[in-house]
Amino acid sequence: MSEFIENQISPYFNFWIYVILMMIGLWAVIAKRNLIKKLIGLSIFQTAIILFYVSIGVKEGATIPILDHHGPAHHEETEEKADHGKPAPGHVAQNGAHHEHGETHDDPHHGGKHHAIDPDTMANPLPHVLMLTAIVVGVSTLGVALAISQMIYKEFGTLEEDEILEKLKTEPLHD
Amino acid sequence: MIDQLPAIIVLAPLIGAMITGLAGPGDHRVCFPVVLCSLSIALVAAIAAAVQVFTTGTIDYFVGGWEEPLGIGIHLRIDALNAFLLVVIGIVALLVSFFSFRRVGDRNTEKTPHFYVLFQLLCLGVFGITIAGDAFNLFVLVEVSSLTSYALIAMGSSRRGSHAAFNYLLMGTTGASFYLLGVGYLYLKTGTLNMQGIHEVLANNTTVAQSPAVTIAFIFILVGIWIKMAFFPLYGWLPNAYSYAPSSSACLLAPLMTKVSVYVMIRAMLGVFGAEWVFVHLGWSRLVVLLAVVAILAGSLLALQQREIKKMLCYLIVAEVGYMVGGAWLADENHWGLTGALYHILADAMMTLCLFVAAGIFSKRLGATRIDQLEGFFRHTPLTAAGFTVGALAMIGVPPTCGFFSKFYLIRGGIESGHWEFVIALLLSSIVNAILFFRIFEIGFFGKSPPEGHGQHSSFPAPKSELAHATGTTLLPLVVSAILVVLLGVFNGQVVSLIRIAFENLPAVTSGLP
Numbered sequence: 001m002s003e004f005i006e007n008q009i010s011p012y013f014n015f016w017i018y019v020i021l022m023m024i025g026l027w028a029v030i031a032k033r034n035l036i037k038k039l040i041g042l043s044i045f046q047t048a049i050i051l052f053y054v055s056i057g058v059k060e061g062a063t064i065p066i067l068d069h070h071g072p073a074h075h076e077e078t079e080e081k082a083d084h085g086k087p088a089p090g091h092v093a094q095n096g097a098h099h100e101h102g103e104t105h106d107d108p109h110h111g112g113k114h115h116a117i118d119p120d121t122m123a124n125p126l127p128h129v130l131m132l133t134a135i136v137v138g139v140s141t142l143g144v145a146l147a148i149s150q151m152i153y154k155e156f157g158t159l160e161e162d163e164i165l166e167k168l169k170t171e172p173l174h175d
Numbered sequence: 176m177i178d179q180l181p182a183i184i185v186l187a188p189l190i191g192a193m194i195t196g197l198a199g200p201g202d203h204r205v206c207f208p209v210v211l212c213s214l215s216i217a218l219v220a221a222i223a224a225a226v227q228v229f230t231t232g233t234i235d236y237f238v239g240g241w242e243e244p245l246g247i248g249i250h251l252r253i254d255a256l257n258a259f260l261l262v263v264i265g266i267v268a269l270l271v272s273f274f275s276f277r278r279v280g281d282r283n284t285e286k287t288p289h290f291y292v293l294f295q296l297l298c299l300g301v302f303g304i305t306i307a308g309d310a311f312n313l314f315v316l317v318e319v320s321s322l323t324s325y326a327l328i329a330m331g332s333s334r335r336g337s338h339a340a341f342n343y344l345l346m347g348t349t350g351a352s353f354y355l356l357g358v359g360y361l362y363l364k365t366g367t368l369n370m371q372g373i374h375e376v377l378a379n380n381t382t383v384a385q386s387p388a389v390t391i392a393f394i395f396i397l398v399g400i401w402i403k404m405a406f407f408p409l410y411g412w413l414p415n416a417y418s419y420a421p422s423s424s425a426c427l428l429a430p431l432m433t434k435v436s437v438y439v440m441i442r443a444m445l446g447v448f449g450a451e452w453v454f455v456h457l458g459w460s461r462l463v464v465l466l467a468v469v470a471i472l473a474g475s476l477l478a479l480q481q482r483e484i485k486k487m488l489c490y491l492i493v494a495e496v497g498y499m500v501g502g503a504w505l506a507d508e509n510h511w512g513l514t515g516a517l518y519h520i521l522a523d524a525m526m527t528l529c530l531f532v533a534a535g536i537f538s539k540r541l542g543a544t545r546i547d548q549l550e551g552f553f554r555h556t557p558l559t560a561a562g563f564t565v566g567a568l569a570m571i572g573v574p575p576t577c578g579f580f581s582k583f584y585l586i587r588g589g590i591e592s593g594h595w596e597f598v599i600a601l602l603l604s605s606i607v608n609a610i611l612f613f614r615i616f617e618i619g620f621f622g623k624s625p626p627e628g629h630g631q632h633s634s635f636p637a638p639k640s641e642l643a644h645a646t647g648t649t650l651l652p653l654v655v656s657a658i659l660v661v662l663l664g665v666f667n668g669q670v671v672s673l674i675r676i677a678f679e680n681l682p683a684v685t686s687g688l689p
Contacts, residue, residue, distance in 0.1 A: 026349070029345055029349060035341060038345055042345060042348055042349070045349065045352055046348070046352055049352055049355055049356050049359070052356065052359055053359050056359065056362065056363055126362075126368075127359075127362070130311055130368075133311075133315055134314075134355065137314075137315060137318045140318075140322055141318070141322060141344070141348050144322050144325050144326060144344065145325075145341070145344050145345075145348075147326075148325065148326075148329050148337055148340050148341050148344065149341060151329060151337040152334075152337050152338060152341060155334035155337060156334065156338075164338055168335060168338065
């Protein structure tokens with residue numbers, strides 16, 4: 001059992017938490033009968049995905065990805081990439097794969113000449129940037145949902161789905 | 176100017192929405208011309224882009240010149256697969272804006288600018304989904320269009336609308352989140368978010384392509400998109416949302432949202448994962464086509480039970496989604512099914528627009544929301560009835576309307592790949608459509624209500640001259656969409672040859688298809 005925890009759970013701790021959070025959220029969306037509780041579930045669900053993305057970007061021992069006083073080196077690197085035309089996206093994938101296994105070694109593409117910006121020393125900023133957008137999307141979803149639930153409360157006088165359905169059943173159809 | 180076409184398509188509705196939002200509350204008369212302007216610009220740009228695609232080839236546009244994968248660029252891509260869809264979206268949006276002109280003013284005047292802001296933002300989202308070349312941008316644009324559609328549905332006067340919008344929001348957000356999760360897994364394995372980039376990695380790197388994480392990503396993305404398109408077991412939000420929405424919103428949403436989602440699925444299958452991966456490595460065609468068969472039959476049977484016009488049309492949409500999904504997944508054997516599915520996206524957008532506009536006019540002019548209230552509609556509203564008839568015949572699949580030809584290609588795909596269950600489901604669904612619509616025609620012509628129809632039917636307003644009452648702006652979209660339904664069918668050869676170009680330009684399909 002302890003071996004299981006050591007091999008399966010602790011290295012992937014974030015991912016277990018994200019799956020558990022996601023299931024809690026999904027269960028609340030499906031099973032709860034109160035509209036606000038459903039919304040809370042939806043928020044938990046979205047937050048779980050944010051946790052998942054942020055976990056992708058993390059590397060052990062890496063720092064925030066801000067380049068300081070490496071201006072010329074960075075410039076050179078972008079030029080080099082531009083010369084190559086389209087760098088194969090696969091090489092980023094290789095990085096990702098290495099980090100998954102916690103290996104640390106110099107990236108072959110950047111080793112030597114550009115050791116100043118070894119990607120292994122920096123967290124991957126892209127998932128974080130994506131999640132900034134996803135958080136904004138989540139907040140606006142929540143805003144729209146709350147506005148609609150306010151409308152529902154004004155029109156039905158309740159936020160319990162059972163009572164709303166009961167009222168809708170007796171109401172004649174109209175456009 | 177010509178280089179900036181993809182940006183113009185997306186920016187025109189965005190700028191229009193801003194102007195409407197700023198100037199609209201002061202003077203409501205500003206709204207409609209602005210909407211007309213922005214959507215016309217977008218449509219012209221879409222047509223110009225389509226012409227360019229079919230003459231010179233794919234357009235790749237990187238916003239700000241940031242080419243992937245250096246940064247997280249915004250990559251807009253117009254190729255033969257989405258060029259004609261852009262044009263159809265532009266046409267539908269423009270026609271619905273005409274339709275909405277009177278109705279929004281009638282209902283709740285103080286909300287007119289709000290409606291038009293949302294309207295244009297929805298167009299922005301739908302255009303954006305179609306031309307996005309980046310998997311994450313696609314998610315953001317899906318959410319833009321979904322959020323606006325929740326608001327558009329909740330805007331109606333019926334309180335059922337707000338409840339339906341809330342349910343749609345819950346399901347829609349869950350679907351989009353599943354999609355986002357799938358994109359996350361893909362990014363984890365491939366290290367890029369660009370659709371083409373992902374496709375290159377999956378095509379060249381077999382260890383990545385065969386890893387279970389990519390399969391999981393595909394399942395998440397597929398389920399997410401299926402929720403968005405209301406594929407049968409996940410259709411729960413659609414009927415209420417579309418039938419209790421205000422007519423103008425329903426006319427915009429019903430033709431566009433499900434069809435664009437089907438396009439996203441086809442794009443994900445062919446453009447991101449690649450036909451070879453989907454059909455050879457995964458090989459789930461049989462299962463998904465079976466699901467599509469269930470969707471078609473269930474949608475048709477549920478439509479038979481409905482007594483409201485719009486609800487019936489909504490369940491027919493559920494069945495039509497089954498057509499397109501099934502057709503797209505027939506592509507493991509031959510390309511006829513895929514051709515049919517793409518053709519049906521165009522055809523169904525037009526037919527649905529035609530029928531929903533007609534249903535909107537019926538509920539307005541005759542006060543008829545139920546089928547048995549439609550007594551004698553051929554007498555009272557002859558032009559609307561004619562448009563409705565064209566849409567209905569297309570839905571049944573009568574030549575020379577487009578519904579016949581798209582169904583023909585779908586059935587041919589089913590026969591040639593030996594999926595007889597799909598063929599039978601299509602034919603049964605056509606029969607059900609015939610029963611449904613001929614029942615309505617009978618009521619419309621002879622005014623014979625079914626026995627369960629009660630005394631309410633005599634309460635609709637006294638018939639006036641249709642043209643005096645229904646202004647040109649309301650009838651125009653119906654007439655134009657009815658004409659387009661016929662034209663899309665008459666020129667089926669040209670349409671199909673354009674669709675074929677889409678396959679030739681997709682490197683993925685040539686390897687996966689005979």
